[in-house]
Amino acid sequence: MTPAVRSKPAYLALTLITVLALSLAACTTPTAAPTTAPQATQPPAATSAPAATDVPAPTEAAAEEVELHLAWWGSQTRHDRTIAVIEMFMAEHPNINITYEFSSFGDYWPLLATKAAAGQLPDVMQQDYAYFLQYVNDGLIVPLDPYIADGTIDTSNIDPATMAGGEVDGQLYALNLGTNSQSWAIDLDLFEQAGVAVPDPDWTWADFERISTEIHDALGIYGNAGGLENPQVLNCMLLSLGQGLYADDGAGLGFTDDQPVIDYFTSMVTMQESGAMVSREDQVANQYTLENNPFVQSQSAMYFAHTNQLTGLWNAAGEARRIKLLPVPRATGATQSANYFKPSMFFSISAHSEHPVEAAMFIDFFTNSVEANEILAAERGVPISSAVQAALLPTLPAAQVEVFGFLEALEVSPIRPPDPGKHNELMTNVFTPLVVDQIMYGQISPEEGVALFRDEATSLLASQ
Numbered sequence: 200m201t202p203a204v205r206s207k208p209a210y211l212a213l214t215l216i217t218v219l220a221l222s223l224a225a226c227t228t229p230t231a232a233p234t235t236a237p238q239a240t241q242p243p244a245a246t247s248a249p250a251a252t253d254v255p256a257p258t259e260a261a262a263e264e265v266e267l268h269l270a271w272w273g274s275q276t277r278h279d280r281t282i283a284v285i286e287m288f289m290a291e292h293p294n295i296n297i298t299y300e301f302s303s304f305g306d307y308w309p310l311l312a313t314k315a316a317a318g319q320l321p322d323v324m325q326q327d328y329a330y331f332l333q334y335v336n337d338g339l340i341v342p343l344d345p346y347i348a349d350g351t352i353d354t355s356n357i358d359p360a361t362m363a364g365g366e367v368d369g370q371l372y373a374l375n376l377g378t379n380s381q382s383w384a385i386d387l388d389l390f391e392q393a394g395v396a397v398p399d400p401d402w403t404w405a406d407f408e409r410i411s412t413e414i415h416d417a418l419g420i421y422g423n424a425g426g427l428e429n430p431q432v433l434n435c436m437l438l439s440l441g442q443g444l445y446a447d448d449g450a451g452l453g454f455t456d457d458q459p460v461i462d463y464f465t466s467m468v469t470m471q472e473s474g475a476m477v478s479r480e481d482q483v484a485n486q487y488t489l490e491n492n493p494f495v496q497s498q499s500a501m502y503f504a505h506t507n508q509l510t511g512l513w514n515a516a517g518e519a520r521r522i523k524l525l526p527v528p529r530a531t532g533a534t535q536s537a538n539y540f541k542p543s544m545f546f547s548i549s550a551h552s553e554h555p556v557e558a559a560m561f562i563d564f565f566t567n568s569v570e571a572n573e574i575l576a577a578e579r580g581v582p583i584s585s586a587v588q589a590a591l592l593p594t595l596p597a598a599q600v601e602v603f604g605f606l607e608a609l610e611v612s613p614i615r616p617p618d619p620g621k622h623n624e625l626m627t628n629v630f631t632p633l634v635v636d637q638i639m640y641g642q643i644s645p646e647e648g649v650a651l652f653r654d655e656a657t658s659l660l661a662s663q
Contacts, residue, residue, distance in 0.1 A: 265554050267561065269299040270314075271325035272307035277578055284571045288564050295557055315339055320549035322558040326373045327544055328364060332617040335367045340547040342370040346559035353567050361583045364542040364614050373545030374562055377580015379507040380538050380609060381435055383528075387521040389500040393417035400526050400610070404436065407528045408466050411475040414500045424493040425477040426503025427467050428635045430626055432527065436463055438612050439533035449619030451660050457649045459530050464638050464645035471639060479639035490515040506602045507543055507580050513598040522598075524605040539614045540606075543580030581606065621659050629655045 271281060278301050285297050300321075302310055308330065314320045320339060334340045343365075346352045352374070354362070365373035390397055393414045398406050411422025426432060434444040436459065443453035454460065470476035477493055487493070494502035495515045504512055506524065513522055527537040546565065548558045564571060569590040572582055581603070582588055595603070630652060638648040 263294060265295045265557050267295060267297045267323065267552075267554060267557055268321040269297055269323045269561070270307070270311070270321040271299075271301050272304045273301060273325075273578075277301075280575050280578055283574045284565060284568075287568075287571055287574070288561055291564075292557075292560070295560075297561070318551055320551045322549055322552040322554060323561055324547055324549060325376075325544055326547045328542055329618050329622065331365070331373045331545060331547060332367060333620055334547065335372050339550050340372050341550050341552075341555060342372055343374060343548065343559065343562075344371050346556065346563075347371070351556060351559040352563040356567070356584045356586045358583075358585075361540060361542075364540070365545050367617075373542075373547045374566065375542035375545055375580075375583050376565070377507065377543040377577065378540050378583060378606070379505050379543050379580050380540055380606065380611065381431060381527045382504060382506050382509075382524040382538075382605060383526075384494065384502045384504050384509060384512060384522050384524055386494070386497070386500045387523055389414065389418065389420070389497070393500070395500075397523065398525065400608070402525070402528050403531050403533070404463065404466060404528045405531055408470055408475070411470055411501065412473060415473065415475040418500075420497075421477050421493050421499035422475040423470065423477070423501040424499035424503075425482050425487065427463070427476070428479070428482070428631070428639070429503065430630055432503060433460065433463060434615070435527040435537040435539075436530050438539065438615065439527075439529035439535055439537035441535060443615040445615070445619055445622075445660070447616050449616065449621075449660065450663065452653060452656055453615075457653065460649050460652075461645045462531075464648060468638065468641075468645065479636065505541070506605060509602050510596070510598040518597070522601065524601060526609060536610045536612045538609055538611050540611055541614065619660060619663060621663050625656055625659050629659070 269285065271277070273281075281301070282299070285299060289295060289297055300310075307325075311320065311324065315334075315337070324340075326334065326340070331340070343352060347354050361375055361378050362371060365371050365375055385397065387397070394417060395410055395413050398410060407423070414420065414422040430444060437443055437454050440454075440459060445451070446453045467476070471478045477487075477499065489504070489508055489511050492502065493499035495512070497516075497520075502512065509522070509524065513520065516522065529535075529537045546562045548555050548562070552558050565575075566582075567584050567587065569587055572584075572587045572591065577591060577599070582591070633655070634648045634652045637643045638645055643651070
């Protein structure tokens with residue numbers, strides 16, 4: 200594992216930025232009902248994908264009409280902003296007509312699967328870190344490197360570290376639409392009332408348990424509103440040890456020593472029993488959301504959130520609240536950061552596209568046009584172009600100011616490879632019901648839970 204790095208892309212020279220208020224897959228799940236735009240039509244018939252070194256010549260303006268199809272998931276706000284940018288792009292390129300469709304996150308992937316089976320994937324499709332590797336392995340999306348090499352997609356204002364998440368075997372298959380990272384939001388007023396000092400950025404899980412307990416003892420509220428059951432947090436803890444939840448090839452678990460994971464669950468049980476953390480029973484019974492949880496209600500001093508969620512969290516908590524972001528705690532004795540820069544989502548070009556150059560032109564416009572990004576308003580995350588970031592700088596509200604300051608100072612580790620294809624099945628059928636729930640309900644010990652997870656995960660991952 201590459202040692203911890205201090206990532207300082209061009210945008211980190213600034214002091215402010217904006218973030219995504221809504222995410223996904225890995226972040227938040229959009230709630231919009233599946234919708235098809237009235238003007239949407241079927242995409243062009245399937246053709247073979249261009250070779251990585253064989254780039255078609257761009258269509259001459261006004262010489263040939265080009266039809267592109269675009270698909271994404273998201274909220275109504277994302278739909279409206281994206282449609283406005285599509286119209287702006289078509290106004291600049293009169294020979295290119297873009298039809299589009301959009302849906303909720305849950306409906307999006309079955310929609311793409313149906314189109315893939317019919318050889319009719321959209322020319323440009325929004326992709327997620329948890330899914331795009333499958334599309335690469337199935338030959339359904341093409342490398343973007345040729346379009347970067349010939350200048351169709353301009354990456355001169357983009358730090359390579361922000362693009363690494365879209366790479367597979369040295370080729371870029373997906374361009375990041377917004378950068379975020381994992382964080383703990385803390386209420387500064389509650390920390391002050393409890394007489395607890397704000398920890399240093401390199402704090403540990405031992406610090407986290409101590410602080411949660413001190414706040415609970417002083418104020419009678421939760422120190423932490425939960426989140427430790429999220430496998431992404433566990434993966435971050437392992438990252439600080441130079442490991443990961445999965446091996447690089449996805450064929451097995453990425454850690455050999457179970458003790459740090461046992462200690463992690465043991466700490467969860469301890470905090471739950473003392474009242475320093477929201478219990479699993481309360482989490483399940485109340486179905487806490489980003490907008491409705493003990494942190495929002497000032498009944499907890501800390502809350503796990505991706506940086507792109509801070510705007511929504513702060514709006515729900517109230518603008519008068521004083522909120523600060525901290526990195527994810529590190530394991531005891533860890534030598535590197537538990538954080539990494541995570542793409543909020545991507546754009547990819549379909550192997551079915553008849554017009555991949557024009558598709559690349561749209562991705563470039565979406566990424567680098569200041570005017571387009573003024574409309575998009577960083578709703579998909581921190582823009583990866585430093586020029587765009589600088590242009591948006593004067594318009595930022597408090598939550599986005601906090602996020603950029605956090606990202607600017609954040610020490611990060613290299614991002615882990617995408618989750619294996621069996622990840623969702625393992626989390627849904629094993630990790631949550633058989634490990635997290637049984638440990639937190641006291642049905643099995645942390646030692647038994649981790650052993651069970653290793654057995655089940657080893658078998659399932661080997662069957663891919």
